Amino acid sequence: MAQVTAQVDFGADQTDRGDFTITDASFAGLTYAEAWFMSSDSTVDNDALAHEMAADLIRLSCDAPVGNDIFVHARATAWTIAKTMKIRVAAN
């Protein structure tokens, strides 16, 4: 099993979606992937409360690992988000 913390950028303008490729050598050869927000994470743009809200407001889904990459899809349900957030990605 592999697990990484990645910082993604939704861009300067408010958006309800983002698609990110998370690259890490530990993903090589693995089959399943999962992504989530942790409420204690923060970035210079969005604090822990913003990450706590993200758990409710953004649905994350992952493609199966391809080599060292996992492709993560972020879709907000009603609200919009901007700038950087941290996500956690695990694979096995």
Add this chain to the structure above:
Amino acid sequence: MSNWATQILDALGVNKAKVDTAGSLKTTGPTTLSEVGFHALAARNDDGTVIGTPRVRRIQSTEGGRALIAPTNLFWDDTFNATAQNTGKYQWPVTTQSIAQAAGLLTLNNGGITTINTSSAVQSYRLFPLFGNLETRVTFSGGFASATTHVTNNTTEIGLFSATLPGQAAPTDGVFFRWNASNELRGVISFNGTEVQTAAMSKPTDNALHDFQIIIQTDVVLFYIDRILVGVITLATDAPAQGQPFMMGSQPLTMRQRIGGSAPATATKFTCSNVYVTVVGPDIVRLWEAAKAGMGHMGYQGQNGHASLGSTAQYANSANPTAAIPTGTAAALGTGLGGQFWETATLALGTDGYIQAFQNPAPTVNLTGRNLIVHGVIIDSTIQATLTGGPFGISYSLAYGHTNVNLATAESATAKAPRRIALGKQVVTAAQAVATKVAGSPLVAQFRSPIVIAPGEFVGIVTKHETGGTVATAGTIAHNIIYDAYFE
């Protein structure tokens, strides 16, 4: 920090509601009639920058769904640009202090004294009513603008109030701003001498004129300075035993400055540029001539800056006018706007001559030019001294608009000839006896489309003894002339 935002989308998730730079949601009401809903209309009369709470009032309608409207009716509108007191509109009661009008300002305590137990006041003869559920508003453009400031031990009051004048005692009834002897500015209502005051207000700057407005309703009085609400007296909470702000029901416009038993350190002079009073409400819409007469602009008295104040008519008390033969070059019988005029009846036949002529005073910076609006004239004539000669017919006309009293004045690029309107006729019989009515009297002429005499122009009633009669060689005709007129 968080960069979360929400969005409002249409059902397809395509169109987004927008927000302006102030953070307000941009809204547009439905554009399809069947989708229109209900909205409550309200007016924000004041932002609450001083009193802390915005003053918002709902706009109302009748039970039948018609919007309630409240026209503003001018009850008083005056500027103190003349250099003399308008004795037809104001009294100036003083004790030792003085009042003057100069440079467009009326100044209380013009002499700048600090003597104890002195005062000066300006008070209108007209009273201004407070009608139920209507709104009386009085506004002064004034301040301490003569290089003086208000100081302790001086009291200045402006508003609609009664007081014993001249005098230094507090007002007996009314509403007013007061700079008190402790050098505070407060709004005050006095109900038969019982006062309720606002908190002390921030005083506006000296050496500048400011707008002081009092809005009076039967249940609330609002005090504005420079269109900002600075004080409110709500009767239900501030004076619950009173049903209205003052007891008398109407009040004169009054400005007063007074010094009591302690002398101020320096002199104070309150100056005023202009005042006006309006009554806002639906029940008192009146004809413009009635409104102007109410302001003191009736044609039968002199106006601000006129050389002759008081009555405009020639009507001496217990004295007769001097009889004269009319001419067309001068007002030989008199210059009054109506009154008594005695005509020596020997005017040559077929000759025009004035019974009276009046010049609407020409404007200056000290005399507000006002059009003289004439709605009608009446000529009532009797024989004052038995005629020798006659008979003859008399053709009367109104001459107006000419820029020189001479009826022969020609129309030119810079002058106006008289406009003439035939008024009607009278007939004098041969040797008509004294104390008999001239046939055709009274002669009444009304003008639904009024006659307008601009400032500087003349208006007069002209007689012409008609050719074909027999000229009189002696006798006097006594005319009473009435003008139905006002100064606009």
